[in-house]
Amino acid sequence: MLLGAALRPAGAQAAAATAAAGPPPIDAPAAVLIEPATGDIVYQRRANQRRPIASTTKLMTALVALKRLSLDDVLAQVPYAAAGAESLVGLRTGERMSVRDYLRGLLLASGNDAAETLAVRTGGSRAAFVKLMNAQAAALGLRNTHFETPVGLDTPGNYSTPADLAxxxxVLRTYAFFRETTDRPDATLRVRGGRTIRVVNRNTLVQRIPFVNGVKTGHTNQAGYCLVGSATRDGVTVVSVVLGTGSEEARDRNSLRLLRYGLQRYHVIPAVKAGTPLASADVRYRDGQTLELVASRTVSRTVRRGQRLFTKVVGAPKAVEGPLAKGARLGTILVRQRGRTVDRVALVAARAVPAATATERLSDYGRRPGTLLLLGAFLGGSLLLVLLRRRSHRGEHGGAEAEIA
Structure with missing residues (x-):
């Protein structure tokens, strides 16, 4: 008997949940907030407006380097003539350090000297590396993004949008090294030869707010104060971008409001739990026995509060016959979210079913109404045949005696 053939809600908490309050007051010139598990754009203000992006440019510098270099590669620092106010790791020309530490200096301290070395050593020249950056942007479908520098200083033609930066x-957060690095308050870089350099994460929200775990700051006169942020709490992750604010305080305030708003609006609920019976099937040759069909694994999904997940069982048999191993697949559970199938889970046997014995098969046949009718018909036919044969035999014997007399 099928228990889950129709769509049904998963997660009692979701049914009782209420939607979060409206969006917070945001005064950043351009901003966006994304919940990646659902793909929702939770908040946006001029999300596709092209703007200067300062050192958030270095996100693409990091991505190209991650794709083309090994973290264990060792690079020599190239000459870099920095202006007085630039952010630097503090490497001297010719000093050697691993790509791992160059990226930490790039992402935490926003080191322009680190960006220059990664660009030249990866692409052969700054210009060649910028071409790689733009090729990567095109491959990712970042239609409103263009790069003219791997560093992020104000340069005509170097721009992006909140949506593209998100x-x-x-993409970068798919790299474990990137997630770990941008969630660090600081790091110690090891220069070959014994010198160490301590760098501090310029994203002070990471240091102050436990659930904030990234991503990258930026600031120039033209771009204002910028921050690509991320936060994770209770399994929910959201990504924010704030561009063009007038101060670090405004940058952080707007970012934190967006991140908190996103985390409040979503939660993770189970769609199906491993071992939960969702259907059953009769066991042939064993009168009254049924086999539970259960979910093979647990599936949880991020959903907006007040929304639901649904499950639907397809392909489950009404009856099964042994031998059948525990865990044998006997159907599929469809997990549905917002009218789309978002996962498929095997529906499996909860226990093993041994092959039926000859006695069980005979007993089963004997219990069937059709079997009794057939047996009755067989016996009746057999009796009739015996009577006919006896009558025929008697007739033949009686005729012979008449002729002799």
């Missing part, structure tokens, strides 16, 4: 951050 997409770029999501």
């Amino acid at each position: 997409k770029l951050a999501l």
